[in-house]
Amino acid sequence: MSLRLGQIVDALGGSLEGGDRDTVIVRIAPLETADASSISFLHNPRYVTQLAHSKAACVIVAETMREAALAHGTCIVTPDPYVYFARLTQLWQAQQPAAWPVGIHHSAIVHPQAQVDPTATIGPQCVVERGAVIGAHTVLRSHVHVGERCRIGQRCLLHPGVVVGADGFGFAKQAGRWHKIEQLGAVAIGDDVEIGANTCIDRGALDDTVVADGVKIDNLVQIAHNVRIGAHTVIAGNTGIAGSARIGAHCSIGGAANILGHLEIADGTSISPTSMVTRSIHKPDLYTGIFPLQTNTEWEKNAASFKQLYQLRERIKKLEKALDALTGDK
Amino acid sequence: MSLRLGQIVDALGGSLEGGDRDTVIVRIAPLETADASSISFLHNPRYVTQLAHSKAACVIVAETMREAALAHGTCIVTPDPYVYFARLTQLWQAQQPAAWPVGIHHSAIVHPQAQVDPTATIGPQCVVERGAVIGAHTVLRSHVHVGERCRIGQRCLLHPGVVVGADGFGFAKQAGRWHKIEQLGAVAIGDDVEIGANTCIDRGALDDTVVADGVKIDNLVQIAHNVRIGAHTVIAGNTGIAGSARIGAHCSIGGAANILGHLEIADGTSISPTSMVTRSIHKPDLYTGIFPLQTNTEWEKNAASFKQLYQLRERIKKLEKALDALTGDK
Amino acid sequence: MSLRLGQIVDALGGSLEGGDRDTVIVRIAPLETADASSISFLHNPRYVTQLAHSKAACVIVAETMREAALAHGTCIVTPDPYVYFARLTQLWQAQQPAAWPVGIHHSAIVHPQAQVDPTATIGPQCVVERGAVIGAHTVLRSHVHVGERCRIGQRCLLHPGVVVGADGFGFAKQAGRWHKIEQLGAVAIGDDVEIGANTCIDRGALDDTVVADGVKIDNLVQIAHNVRIGAHTVIAGNTGIAGSARIGAHCSIGGAANILGHLEIADGTSISPTSMVTRSIHKPDLYTGIFPLQTNTEWEKNAASFKQLYQLRERIKKLEKALDALTGDK
Numbered sequence: 001m002s003l004r005l006g007q008i009v010d011a012l013g014g015s016l017e018g019g020d021r022d023t024v025i026v027r028i029a030p031l032e033t034a035d036a037s038s039i040s041f042l043h044n045p046r047y048v049t050q051l052a053h054s055k056a057a058c059v060i061v062a063e064t065m066r067e068a069a070l071a072h073g074t075c076i077v078t079p080d081p082y083v084y085f086a087r088l089t090q091l092w093q094a095q096q097p098a099a100w101p102v103g104i105h106h107s108a109i110v111h112p113q114a115q116v117d118p119t120a121t122i123g124p125q126c127v128v129e130r131g132a133v134i135g136a137h138t139v140l141r142s143h144v145h146v147g148e149r150c151r152i153g154q155r156c157l158l159h160p161g162v163v164v165g166a167d168g169f170g171f172a173k174q175a176g177r178w179h180k181i182e183q184l185g186a187v188a189i190g191d192d193v194e195i196g197a198n199t200c201i202d203r204g205a206l207d208d209t210v211v212a213d214g215v216k217i218d219n220l221v222q223i224a225h226n227v228r229i230g231a232h233t234v235i236a237g238n239t240g241i242a243g244s245a246r247i248g249a250h251c252s253i254g255g256a257a258n259i260l261g262h263l264e265i266a267d268g269t270s271i272s273p274t275s276m277v278t279r280s281i282h283k284p285d286l287y288t289g290i291f292p293l294q295t296n297t298e299w300e301k302n303a304a305s306f307k308q309l310y311q312l313r314e315r316i317k318k319l320e321k322a323l324d325a326l327t328g329d330k
Numbered sequence: 331m332s333l334r335l336g337q338i339v340d341a342l343g344g345s346l347e348g349g350d351r352d353t354v355i356v357r358i359a360p361l362e363t364a365d366a367s368s369i370s371f372l373h374n375p376r377y378v379t380q381l382a383h384s385k386a387a388c389v390i391v392a393e394t395m396r397e398a399a400l401a402h403g404t405c406i407v408t409p410d411p412y413v414y415f416a417r418l419t420q421l422w423q424a425q426q427p428a429a430w431p432v433g434i435h436h437s438a439i440v441h442p443q444a445q446v447d448p449t450a451t452i453g454p455q456c457v458v459e460r461g462a463v464i465g466a467h468t469v470l471r472s473h474v475h476v477g478e479r480c481r482i483g484q485r486c487l488l489h490p491g492v493v494v495g496a497d498g499f500g501f502a503k504q505a506g507r508w509h510k511i512e513q514l515g516a517v518a519i520g521d522d523v524e525i526g527a528n529t530c531i532d533r534g535a536l537d538d539t540v541v542a543d544g545v546k547i548d549n550l551v552q553i554a555h556n557v558r559i560g561a562h563t564v565i566a567g568n569t570g571i572a573g574s575a576r577i578g579a580h581c582s583i584g585g586a587a588n589i590l591g592h593l594e595i596a597d598g599t600s601i602s603p604t605s606m607v608t609r610s611i612h613k614p615d616l617y618t619g620i621f622p623l624q625t626n627t628e629w630e631k632n633a634a635s636f637k638q639l640y641q642l643r644e645r646i647k648k649l650e651k652a653l654d655a656l657t658g659d660k
Numbered sequence: 661m662s663l664r665l666g667q668i669v670d671a672l673g674g675s676l677e678g679g680d681r682d683t684v685i686v687r688i689a690p691l692e693t694a695d696a697s698s699i700s701f702l703h704n705p706r707y708v709t710q711l712a713h714s715k716a717a718c719v720i721v722a723e724t725m726r727e728a729a730l731a732h733g734t735c736i737v738t739p740d741p742y743v744y745f746a747r748l749t750q751l752w753q754a755q756q757p758a759a760w761p762v763g764i765h766h767s768a769i770v771h772p773q774a775q776v777d778p779t780a781t782i783g784p785q786c787v788v789e790r791g792a793v794i795g796a797h798t799v800l801r802s803h804v805h806v807g808e809r810c811r812i813g814q815r816c817l818l819h820p821g822v823v824v825g826a827d828g829f830g831f832a833k834q835a836g837r838w839h840k841i842e843q844l845g846a847v848a849i850g851d852d853v854e855i856g857a858n859t860c861i862d863r864g865a866l867d868d869t870v871v872a873d874g875v876k877i878d879n880l881v882q883i884a885h886n887v888r889i890g891a892h893t894v895i896a897g898n899t900g901i902a903g904s905a906r907i908g909a910h911c912s913i914g915g916a917a918n919i920l921g922h923l924e925i926a927d928g929t930s931i932s933p934t935s936m937v938t939r940s941i942h943k944p945d946l947y948t949g950i951f952p953l954q955t956n957t958e959w960e961k962n963a964a965s966f967k968q969l970y971q972l973r974e975r976i977k978k979l980e981k982a983l984d985a986l987t988g989d990k
Contacts, residue, residue, distance in 0.1 A: 028844060028866055086832035089842035089865075099789050099808055107769055109437055109454040109472075124769040124787045125803075127454045127472040127490070129429050141826070142769075142787040142805050143455075145472050145490040145527075148429055159826040160787070160805040161858065166471070166489040166527035169548040169566065172416035176562055176580055178546055180487075180524070182419035184358065194840070197805075197826035197860040198491065198880075200527040200549040200567075205419075206359055216838055218829040219860040220528075220882045220900075222550045222567040222585075232836055236829065237860075237882040238900040238918070240550075240568040240586045242603070250836055255882075256900045256918045256936075258568070258586045258604050272629075273902070274918050274936045276586075276604045276620050289623035290936050292633045293949035299932075301640040303952045308643070310961040313968070315646050316975050322653050323982050439767055439784040439802075457784045457802040457820070459759050473785075475802050475820040475857075478759055496801070496819040496857035499878040499896065502746035506892055506910055508876055510817075510854070512749035514688060528821065530857040530879040530897075535749075536689055550858075552880045552897040552915075570880075570898040570916045572933070588898070588916045588934050602959075606916075606934045606950050619953035622963045631970040638973070645976050652983050 001095045002026045005058055008039070009076060012087050016058075017066070019074025023057055028085070028092060031056060042069070043082035060084050099141070100124065114146075117154075129165070135191065147203060153191035153213070161198040164189065168202040168209075168225025168243065181205060183225060190214070196221065196237065205243075212249065230267060248284075331425045332356045335388055338369070339406060342417050346388075347396070349404025353387055358415070358422060361386060372399070373412035390414050429471070430454065444476075447484075459495070465521065477533060483521035483543070491528035494519065498532040498539075498555025498573065511535060513555060520544070526551065526567065535573075542579065560597060578614075661755045662686045665718055668699070669736060672747050676718075677726070679734025683717055688745075688752060691716060702729070703742035720744050759801070760784065774806075777814075789825070795851065807863060813851035813873070821858040824849065828862040828869075828885025828903065841865060843885060850874070856881065856897065865903075872909065890927060908944075 006021030008014075029038040031047065034056035041060035042051055051059065051072050058074040060081045069075035078084040104110055104122040111130040116122060121139040128134060132146045135154035140146070144158045147165020152158070170181035185204025189211045195201070196219035201209060204226045211217075211229045218237035223229070227241050230249030235241075239253055242261035247253070251265060254273030259265070263277065268284035271277060275289040294302065305312070336351030338344075359368040361377065364386035371390035372381055381389065381402050388404040390411045399405035408414040434440055434452040441460040446452060451469040458464060462476045465484035470476070474488045477495025482488070500511035515534025519541045525531070526549035531539060534556040541547075541559045548567035553559070557571050560579030565571075569583055572591030577583070581595060584603030589595070593607065598614035601607060605619040624632065635642070666681030668674075689698040691707065694716035701720035702711055711719065711732050718734040720741045729735035738744040764770055764782040771790040776782060781799040788794060792806045795814035800806070804818045807825025812818070830841035845864025849871045855861070856879035861869060864886040871877075871889045878897035883889070887901050890909030895901075899913055902921035907913070911925060914933030919925070923937065928944035931937060935949040954962065965972070 030866060033867065080832075080834060082832045083834045083839055086830075086839040086841045089844060090840065092844060093842035105769070107437075107767075109435070125455050125473075125785050143473050143491075143785075143803050143821075147490075157827075160807075160823045161473075161491055161528065161803070161821055161860075163490045163527040163549075166549065167487075167524075169526060169546070170416075171546055171564070172410075172412045174410060174413045177544060178562065178564065179413055179416040180420065181416045182423035184419060184422060194827075196829060197823040197862075198528050198550075198821065198858050200491075202527075202549065206357075207363065214837060216829070216831055218882075218884075219823075219826065219862065220550060220858075220880060222548075224548075224567065232838065234831065234838065236902070237884065238568070238898070242566075242585055255902055256586075256916075260603065272626065273920065275623055277623055278620060279623075286626040287623050288626040288629040289621040290629070290633070290938060291621050291949040291951050292637055293935055293937055293939075293947050294637060296932065296946040296948040298637070298640075299948040299950070302636060303950070305639040305643045306636070306962060306966070307952055307954060307958070309639070309965040309969070310958075312643055312646055313965045313972060315650065316972060316979070319646070319649050319653060319979050320975065322657065323979060323986075326653075326656065326986065327982065437767075439765070455785050455803075473803050473821075477820075491803075491821055491858065493820045493857040493879075496879065497817075497854075499856060499876070500746075501876055501894070502740075502742045504740060504743045507874060508892065508894065509743055509746040510750065511746045512753035514749060514752060528858050528880075530821075532857075532879065536687075537693065550880060552878075554878075554897065568898070572896070572915055586916075590933065602956060605953055607953055608950060609953075616956040617953050618956040618959040619951040620959070620963070621951050622967050624967060628967070628970075632966060632968075635969040635973045636966070639969070642973060642976060645980065649976070649979050649983060652987065656983075656986065 001092065003091070003095075005039075005074070005076075008088065008091065011091050012078075012084060014060070014076040014078035014084060016076050017074070018070045019058060023074065025057060028088060029056065031059070039088070041081045041085040041088075043080075043085070060088070098139075108140075123160075132165075147187070149186040150188070150203065151186065152189045153193060155191055156189060156193045156195070158195045159197040159199075159219070162195045163198075163200045164195075165203045166200060168205050170205050170225065170243075185209065185226065187211070190231070193217070199223070201227075218255070224261065236273065331422065333421070333425070335369075335404070335406075338418065338421065341421055342408075342414060344390070344406040344408035344414060346406050347404070348400045349388060353404065355387060358418060359386065361389070369418070371411045371415040371418075373410075373415070390418070428469075438470075453490075462495075477517070479516040480518070480533065481516070482519045483523060485522050486519060487524045489525060489527040489529075489549070492525045493528075493530045494525075495533045496530060498535050500535050500555065500573075515539065515556065517541070520561070523547070529553070531557075548585070554591065566603065661752065663751070663755070665699075665734070665736075668748065668751065671751050672738075672744060674720070674736040674738035674744060676736055677734070678730045679718060683734065685717060688748060689716065691719070699748070701741045701745040701748075703740075703745070720748070758799075768800075783820075792825075807847070809846040810848070810863065811846070812849045813853065815852050816849060817854045819855060819857040819859075819879070822855045823858075823860045824855075825863045826860060828865050830865050830885065830903075845869065845886065847871070850891070853877070859883070861887075878915070884921065896933065 027038040031050040031054040034040040040056035061069040108126040110128040114132045117136040126144040129148040131149040133151040138156040150165035167183040171178035190213035199221040201223040212231040214232040222240040224243040226244040233251040235253040236255035238256040248267035252270040259277040263280040270286040272288035361380040361384040364370040370386035391399040438456040440458040444458045447466040456474040459478040461479040463481040468486040480495035497513040501508035520543035529551040531553040542561040544562040552570040554573040556574040563581040565583040566585035568586040578597035582600040589607040593610040600616040602618035687698045691710040691714040694700040700716035721729040768786040770788040774792040777796040786804040789808040791809040793811040798816040810825035827843040831838035850873035859881040861883040872891040874892040882900040884903040886904040893911040895913040896915035898916040908927035912930040919937040923940040930946040932948035
């Protein structure tokens with residue numbers, strides 16, 4: 001695969017400076033590993049020192065970096081180099097055929113009462129059950145399961161092993177035994193949603209589980225029944241979201257975070273990786289609850305102290321009182 | 331789908347009061363979103379205020395709520411409204427055909443030496459290996475793997491992507507290299523067990539991994555080799571249970587909890603979500619170890635202090651001694 | 661299945677003492693559950709007391725345990741009993757046919773431009789995409805996905821549901837929307853690598869994600885794009901490794917641990933289960949960050965105090981100053 005610089009700016013815009021439209025690019029690469037036939041990008045001014053040593057044939061930069069880039073050689077100037085880079089990867093990818101052609105792979109099992117848009121791609125060994133709807137230009141890679149009555153919007157991408165519409169986890173206890181609560185809702189997924197490999201999104205108990213437009217979900221994420229995820233929120237891998245939680249729009253949930261059920265998270269909230277959300281968050285901010293890593297030797301001492309933290313607080317209170325008594329304060 | 335109130339009480343019992351057997355119900359809904367053709371339920375007296383504003387055609391209530399419910403309109407009185415609701419969802423679900431009919435789907439791969447009960451359902455693209463046994467009325471949805479010699483009881487439900495009987499994680503180290511310990515045991519799963527999507531239950535090293543009757547396991551759970559899980563225990567999503575752990579009966583393991591290997595948890599123990607169990611638990615109680623969530627700014631200060639917690643304790647000790655010296659205590 | 665003791669020492673070496681080459685062994689079992697036709701092993705001197713009560717026909721022991729073992733009965737003496745045991749399980753397993761024969765199962769989908777070694781086994785319902793390479797004697801169990809251009813070395817074992825080469829999680833934000841960064845790299849996996857059920861290893865953004873020789877990965881592990889894992893490292897279940905992290909060789913990562921992106925972990929480092937690695941580790945040691953488990957009642961008090969830990973530290977400082985003023989220290 002190769003593209004000339006002229007083809008790139010013709011397709012994506014930007015101003016090609018200090019170089020030749022006919023230069024052939026055969027690779028997109030980071031500044032440090034780029035070679036003389038690579039195009040690279042600089043979106044963080046912190047890395048401007050890498051520019052001097054890079055062998056890249058052309059570097060995508062913002063206006064503020066133009067001078068430094070021209071000193072190095074050829075550049076493309078654009079308002080947002082990182083977005084330009086993203087679009088360049090799309091242009092690059094579009095050169096090669098899709099893994100599997102549009103349509104339903106012969107090994108996929110699609111129920112006759114499912115509704116698959118003719119522009120969708122149902123990859124090998126996918127299963128689409130009765131009443132499911134797959135929107136235009138949506139791609140199911142391989143081994144994807146879309147359960148009964150679940151609806152996937154347009155231009156979605158579901159990676160291998162995704163399970164949409166397994167039963168939510170609901171049981172009623174009676175004399176120590178569990179009666180299954182049949183999960184009568186479905187899953188509704190908006191447009192432009194990406195779902196990572198082996199991620200599970202359960203159907204709702206009575207109403208639907210809802211994932212809004214533009215949401216991006218990483219691998220091995222668990223989304224329980226009746227969760228609602230607002231538009232353009234991103235959720236990193238291994239995260240778990242318990243039943244009926246409502247995540248706002250434009251949130252960012254770090255990897256292996258966990259969110260308890262029946263709570264709300266405000267639009268624009270960020271959660272640090274591995275943090276546990278135990279209550280609703282009404283004010284958008286970055287929230288964190290990570291146990292600090294230490295050598296095991298240090299940890300053993302501190303963890304033991306932690307178990308007495310409440311008593312330590314009581315001892316401090318007592319000390320303060322005693323000292324007050326001594327010094328005559330009150 | 332629809333049911334008349336008379337059909338419901340004929341099938342499930344309970345006393346229909348203040349209304350008409352011929353009323354047609356087309357939806358089961360929570361009190362707040364119920365409409366005039368919905369049936370709803372009230373199992374927690376805290377929500378009794380929702381009753382007044384609900385549009386539900388009929389509400390399932392306990393004896394103690396009868397009066398409030400009759401003031402609202404039609405009700406079904408039953409000793410346990412939540413269990414009644416669960417059974418109602420089952421009645422509802424039974425009206426529609428199963429996703430896939432009883433028997434072995436043509437796309438499933440069942441080894442000729444596997445033993446599948448004729449009343450079982452092996453869904454699309456499942457794999458059942460040599461010597462595996464699938465009990466009566468058990469359902470494997472899609473992409474389920476049941477490995478060699480693993481046994482699944484009766485009336486079990488295995489959701490898409492479940493893997494029963496992959497190798498346990500066992501290796502012996504020699505000069506920095508790992509020799510595989512072949513996993514010669516299997517997995518034995520009791521009756522009435524439900525296993526969530528993409529959950530993995532590994533085969534034992536020498537003996538079997540055992541999941542007792544009535545256990546309910548959510549999505550993306552990891553159960554390592556030689557674990558034993560007692561009857562009617564529930565395990566929420568993303569949880570991990572390490573090798574040879576023994577979980578009692580009637581336990582409740584919260585989501586994303588982790589349980590170390592070679593330990594025992596007493597019958598009736600509850601573990602809060604995301605908690606890590608590092609030692610055996612002999613006394614049933616609710617156990618918790620969740621890192622408190624804070625804004626990142628607060629967390630940074632407190633996490634830094636945590637790393638000195640042991641020193642803080644030493645400083646408190648020293649203060650106490652000094653104060654004792656001053657005040658003449660000993 | 662059965663083996664005579666003579667066959668075992670002929671195949672695996674070791675010195676058979678105090679017994680008969682013709683003794684028939686039908687089971688490998690732990691000391692405590694072994695019966696008169698079982699072979700067992702003792703690799704930890706702590707368990708020597710179990711020896712006296714074991715019914716095992718033969719026990720594999722080290723030189724130092726020979727005397728105790730001979731007092732019990734027959735033994736095989738070998739320098740490393742645990743490694744001998746591992747090799748014995750392999751000998752045992754080799755007696756029975758593989759789950760699926762060498763070659764490509766008729767239900768697997770292998771792209772005509774993929775390259776599968778004739779000695780490899782592609783199990784039922786696997787998908788191997790264009791340009792993928794599967795090395796000699798490598799086994800893909802069932803429902804395994806190997807994406808475009810990904811390369812798997814020799815003698816690897818990929819358990820059911822493994823996804824190699826789904827897209828890394830990369831997006832560029834513009835005005836609240838996410839532009840996909842197409843993942844143009846692949847995944848390169850060395851020789852003798854084992855990958856657990858439903859584990860995901862994403863393709864790199866520009867360069868490859870790399871798993872070196874001899875690495876062992878458990879179930880439900882998430883390995884993000886451009887991660888590099890050094891040779892002979894072991895990673896237990898439910899672990900997550902974020903993008904571009906570099907894990908050294910001979911590391912041991914506990915279950916449900918999480919490792920942030922763009923950091924480095926030195927060769928030979930161990931991480932305790934459920935610990936979160938937030939910074940590079942340059943000095944190999946055992947690192948831990950586990951929240952101590954308590955009864956919920958205790959936890960509630962200590963967690964509340966934790967949120968004021970920084971203030972507690974300030975109060976201790978103030979007390980120390982006040983005491984210094986009283987006693988005339990400075």
